Amino acid sequence: MSYERDLAEMKGQIDRSLSEFFQEKLSSVHDALTARVVGMIRDFTLNGGKRLRPIISILGHNIFEHEDGRMLKASLALELAQSYLLIHDDIMDESDMRRGRPTVHVEAGNIYASNPRRQKLGENIGIVAGDLAECYAHEVLMGSGFPPERLVRAGAELSSIIETTGYGQVLDIHSSHMEEFCQSDLMRLHLWKTSRYTVQGPLSFGSLLAGRDMDRNLSYYGYLAGVAFQLHDDILGLFGNQEVTGKPVRSDVVEGKKTLLILKAMEMSGESERKFIQSVLGNPGVTDDDLMRLRDIVVDSGSYQYSLDMMERLVSRAKEYLSRVPGDESAKDFLSWLADFMVRRSR
């Protein structure tokens, strides 16, 4: 259990640094309106979040170089980039709540409570708020104190990670409307939107800041563990406890998300089940009974077990690649544990 304590401790450090960052940012702001928007970005960022990406970037760094506080500072860039993407995501998905609180564009709409265009105005301020968080990401990186050559490479990597995530996002938006969306499209989506963004990218970001090129085996670890992470996320999305995940269990289904669970269930079950799945996917009127039946189909068809098996295989291969990376053993052990943790977490 010591790794869970380490994880909580790293999260605590990151939270404190984020809080300091926003305190400084707010003290440089001289008008009430700007302060209100910056405050929304701060509250959104500080309210929950597992800090997985900064933590992984710190471990990626620590494999190759001892941490002296600079990496903690630089790692905030990934959490600020996460806020940026989530704020925009919530606008795209028209989500009103995240982590048990109103989303930024909803909060911003409250500024215009009596205005009939409050929703649109809130979304507009939300788009800008996301853009601001992205600026903050580059700022903390550039001010982290690493040698300029490393900063330049990590800065290019940060943009490249967000770029790949953007391509994944486009594919994601598109996927709900593609009749022919198949498992290989889905894997491409996971590699772009989760692996690169959540694991491989942060590891590479950390390695570059340690003055190293990304190790090929470490990269494989990142891609494999990232896909496993996503498969587990999809399981939580359908079977998870809403009270724990903070995310409505209906939302993946209502959004029409074609997860591996769904694709395989359609492939592995009969005509009537397939028709049922098609009728609930992307249907805003899905009932609790529908959800229950969908879960039954996913389990009975063998799709649930298929995802579990794939996750296990991915994690064990990820750890194999990781073991070939030359570097600090304790950082590697932590990452090895993390690969398991990512597919066992309850939120």
Place this chain on the structure above:
Amino acid sequence: MSYERDLAEMKGQIDRSLSEFFQEKLSSVHDALTARVVGMIRDFTLNGGKRLRPIISILGHNIFEHEDGRMLKASLALELAQSYLLIHDDIMDESDMRRGRPTVHVEAGNIYASNPRRQKLGENIGIVAGDLAECYAHEVLMGSGFPPERLVRAGAELSSIIETTGYGQVLDIHSSHMEEFCQSDLMRLHLWKTSRYTVQGPLSFGSLLAGRDMDRNLSYYGYLAGVAFQLHDDILGLFGNQEVTGKPVRSDVVEGKKTLLILKAMEMSGESERKFIQSVLGNPGVTDDDLMRLRDIVVDSGSYQYSLDMMERLVSRAKEYLSRVPGDESAKDFLSWLADFMVRRSR
């Protein structure tokens, strides 16, 4: 006329470099959907635009150091950032057309021509497309070949410019809904959203890439010339020729923009004129006759002349500050001419 030729030549070089950038980007993309979105960003970027910001950044660099091709490459960052902000702007303003063509989110909506949610899907892809253009901006900068120390400072400056513009954007969104919006709020808006973004920021970006801190007098030049640029833009917005500007003359009025022309006209005219202005501002049903009457009020009240006078004063003070900057005379002469050009252009 030689400067106009120089301007056109620089624009030509920037256009060619942008075109090469997108060609390379497209050749690294392996699926049709991503290529389609990147193609939209390319078409949007290459279709028109004066390239003012990259040109000004090159001049800011050339005051202090001879250009050897690296600055041209780095300057593209400002044009890509411009695409990013405009793509998001068009979503916020719900603009269907820009520079005589469909805006990116409208174009993206066409992918889903038969889908009832085509508008929302187009906007979602538009948000991501803007985010991608921002990534490209950082990428070209980091790959421009300047020494790392300079890239780090210019990268932080690029983010800081976009950050300030974001605060300006928030104030802009808010301004239409502030009863008490006054001339000093407006000047703050112009300083953030135009001066910093269009003139002072690009000059600073160029100076940093030349290995210099921003010169204080050059900064004053940028802020003053930037406000003058904005005042002229507002005049074009109300009195300009739509065929030449490519922007509907109604749009500023329909958006409820409180320009200096409007604020001063309200201050300097009688009760009935004031009421009339309030009735058309932000009114989507504004007629051609209304616009004509609004123009008459702006001229007859003396507000038009007030803006012209202020512009002249700003430009002349800007040039005064510029003359105190130590550096290459020909780059300075060009900038001096540019200050005049920015308030005389017809589009």
